[in-house]
Amino acid sequence: VPVLEFRDVWFGYEPGRPVLRGVGFAVPARGQIALVGPSGAGKSTIFALAERFYEPDRGSVLLHGRNAAVTSYARHRAAVGLVEQDCPLLAGTLRENLLYGAGPVSAGELRRVLAMTGLTTMVAGLPDGLDTPVGDHGRRLSGGQRQRVAIARCLLSRPDLILLDEPTAHLDPDSELALAATLHEVSSVCALVVIAHRFSTVRSAGRVLVVDGGAVTADGGHDDLVRSS
Numbered sequence: 001v002p003v004l005e006f007r008d009v010w011f012g013y014e015p016g017r018p019v020l021r022g023v024g025f026a027v028p029a030r031g032q033i034a035l036v037g038p039s040g041a042g043k044s045t046i047f048a049l050a051e052r053f054y055e056p057d058r059g060s061v062l063l064h065g066r067n068a069a070v071t072s073y074a075r076h077r078a079a080v081g082l083v084e085q086d087c088p089l090l091a092g093t094l095r096e097n098l099l100y101g102a103g104p105v106s107a108g109e110l111r112r113v114l115a116m117t118g119l120t121t122m123v124a125g126l127p128d129g130l131d132t133p134v135g136d137h138g139r140r141l142s143g144g145q146r147q148r149v150a151i152a153r154c155l156l157s158r159p160d161l162i163l164l165d166e167p168t169a170h171l172d173p174d175s176e177l178a179l180a181a182t183l184h185e186v187s188s189v190c191a192l193v194v195i196a197h198r199f200s201t202v203r204s205a206g207r208v209l210v211v212d213g214g215a216v217t218a219d220g221g222h223d224d225l226v227r228s229s
């Protein structure tokens with residue numbers, strides 16, 4: 001059973017002006033899917049419906065095979081994590097930022113998540129380790145580090161699916177490559193759907209969904225899509 005499925009989803013912000021026009025796709029429990037397509041195609045709107053900020057006008061969004069409209073909002077939000085583009089952090093310590101919104105987390109689990117998100121070395125290098133303040137909006141950390149903290153925070157809430165909105169948008173090419181490796185690793189424990197503009201992000205995903213004009217116009221392996229385009 002897919003973690004998340006869109007079935008013939010139609011949605012518009014205003015009556016009579018559909019933005020999504022019959023979107024359909026299924027997200028398996030593991031692996032990474034890149035969502036690509038021109039600006040205004042409907043990618044962010046797909047995320048908004050996947051998060052249940054909106055309900056479809058027609059069609060359905062299913063969570064673990066059940067119509068999302070009949071499962072509780074709280075359960076849906078617990079299953080679907082979001083990593084926003086600019087990864088806002090709180091002006092507290094690194095530990096506070098990581099554990100914000102998570103339930104009880106064991107020391108072992110925290111260690112595993114730090115290792116998976118490539119933060120172990122950074123934490124060891126900080127003067128007070130996890131208890132180091134990150135500064136207003138996390139500005140003592142680099143963009144790539146903030147991105148990793150945001151992904152680690154999300155993982156610590158144990159979602160089944162993480163949506164990432166252009167995670168490499170503000171990263172230099174080296175950080176971008178490193179993040180792609182991290183996402184690959186994370187996708188072995190959790191499903192990832194990534195809005196991607198850059199080719200390197202798209203290439204590291206197993207599967208690419210092309211969104212255009214409010215519909216999925218291609219769905220396949222990266223190499224197949226490149227060959228046919």
Ligand code: ADP
Binds near residue numbers: 019043044045
């Ligand atoms: P993408 O993420 O692919 O750039 P979006 O989902 O943001 O595309 O936008 C799809 C269409 O929906 C665009 O025409 C956009 O102007 C419109 N749109 C997005 N958000 C809103 C909103 N809150 N209210 C009205 N129209 C919106």
Ligand code: ADP
Binds near residue numbers: 198199208229
């Ligand atoms: P960049 O040069 O910034 O890495 P690309 O040339 O890779 O960007 O991509 C340009 C545009 O093509 C982007 O909007 C991206 O979403 C889209 N795109 C990238 N890969 C594919 C693909 N396999 N199929 C369709 N569109 C793609």
